Amino acid sequence: MIPRVLVLGGTRSxxxxxxxxxxxxxxxxxxxxxxxGVDPAVDPEWADRVEVHxxxxxxxxxxxxxxxVTAVLAGAPADPVLVDDLATWVTGLLDDARWERDAPxxxxxxxxxxxxxxxxxxxLVLVSAEVGLGVVPSTSAGRRFRDELGALNQELAxxxxxxxxxxxxxxxxxx
Numbered sequence: 050m051i052p053r054v055l056v057l058g059g060t061r062s063x064x065x066x067x068x069x070x071x072x073x074x075x076x077x078x079x080x081x082x083x084x085x086g087v088d089p090a091v092d093p094e095w096a097d098r099v100e101v102h103x104x105x106x107x108x109x110x111x112x113x114x115x116x117x118v119t120a121v122l123a124g125a126p127a128d129p130v131l132v133d134d135l136a137t138w139v140t141g142l143l144d145d146a147r148w149e150r151d152a153p154x155x156x157x158x159x160x161x162x163x164x165x166x167x168x169x170x171x172x173l174v175l176v177s178a179e180v181g182l183g184v185v186p187s188t189s190a191g192r193r194f195r196d197e198l199g200a201l202n203q204e205l206a207x208x209x210x211x212x213x214x215x216x217x218x219x220x221x222x223x224x
Contacts, residue, residue, distance in 0.1 A: 051071055051072070051129070051172045051174070052172070052209070052210030052211060053166060053169060053172075053173045053175075053208065053209040053210050053211075054068070054071060054173070054174045054175065054209060054210065054211040054212075054213065055175045055177065055202070055205050055206055055209040055211070055212045055213070056068040056071075056174065056175065056176050056177070056213045056215065057177055057178070057179040057202060057212070057213065057214045057215070057223075058178070058179055058214060058215030058216065059178065059179055059180075059182065059215075059216070060178070062215040062216060062217065062218065063215045063217075063218040063219075063220075064134075064176050064177075064178075064215040065102065065133050065134065065176055066105070067213065067215055067220055068131055068133065068174045068175075068176045069105065069106070069131065071131075071174050072110075072129050072131060072172070072174065073129075074107035074109070074110075075107070075109060076109060076128075076129075077109050077110065077111065077128045078107075078109070078110045078111070078128050078129045078130070078131060079110070079111050079112075079113060079121075079126045079128050079129070079130045079131070080106055080110050080111065080112045080113070080130075080131050080133070081112075081113050081115060081118055081121050081130060081131065081132040081133070082099075082102070082103075082112060082113070082114045082115075082133060083115075083116055083118060083132065083133065083134060083135065083137045083138040083141070084099055084114070084134075084137045085116060085137070085141055086114075087099060102133070111128075116138060116141050118132055118135075118138060118162055118165070119158070119161045119162050119165045122162075122165040122166065122169050122173070123165055125170070125171075126171065127171070128171075129171060129172035129173070129174070130169075130171065130172065130173050130174070131173075131174045131175075131176070132173070132174070132175045132176065133176040134176040134177055134178065135175060135176065135177035135178075135198070135201060135202075135205075136177055136178035136180070136198055138162075139155075139194065139197050139198045139201060140194065142154070142155045142158050142159075142197070143155060143190075143193065143194060143197065148189075148190050148193060150189075150193060155197060159197070159200065159201050159204065162201070162205075163201075163204045163205060163208060166205060166208055166209070167208040175205060175209070177198065177201070177202050177205070178198065179202065179214060180194070180195045180198055180199065181195060181199045181202075206223075206224070209224075210224075211224060212224045
């Protein structure tokens with residue numbers, strides 16, 4: 050059994066494909082997609098990205114497009130679970146909080162997710178962006194996103210059994 054695994058990486062690092070390869074493509078799994086609905090007419094590039102991810106998923110896998118990752122994990126799925134990705138999940142939290150600094154709802158959701166991951170008994174693979182390696186964002190919203198995602202990544206890394214960083218498609222085991 051694969052333990053709780055956190056897979057980090059930058060944009061186009063290969064983190065999602067690597068995380069997917071950790072699970073058996075011929076066996077049932079639950080894929081939790083955290084991106085919120087996208088109108089292809091408004092953002093066709095994003096819709097294309099989402100479709101590439103959908104098309105890559107193996108047939109035996111079931112997909113749940115749900116931003117309430119904590120509730121999905123609390124449902125104690127019997128199959129392995131892959132959550133992709135936590136950066137879009139954090140973006141949704143910040144959108145809901147109107148990007149208010151130190152919004153209690155964001156901190157509460159982060160704490161609930163970390164607790165759900167820590168208590169999850171099955172196989173769980175989490176995908177998240179590593180955004181702390183670049184320049185300091187020039188906008189308040191950019192810094193807020195980077196800070197919130199960085200805090201979440203640190204807290205998840207503390208409760209996961211394995212942590213991987215993908216750089217240029219190469220997986221580096223951190224723990």
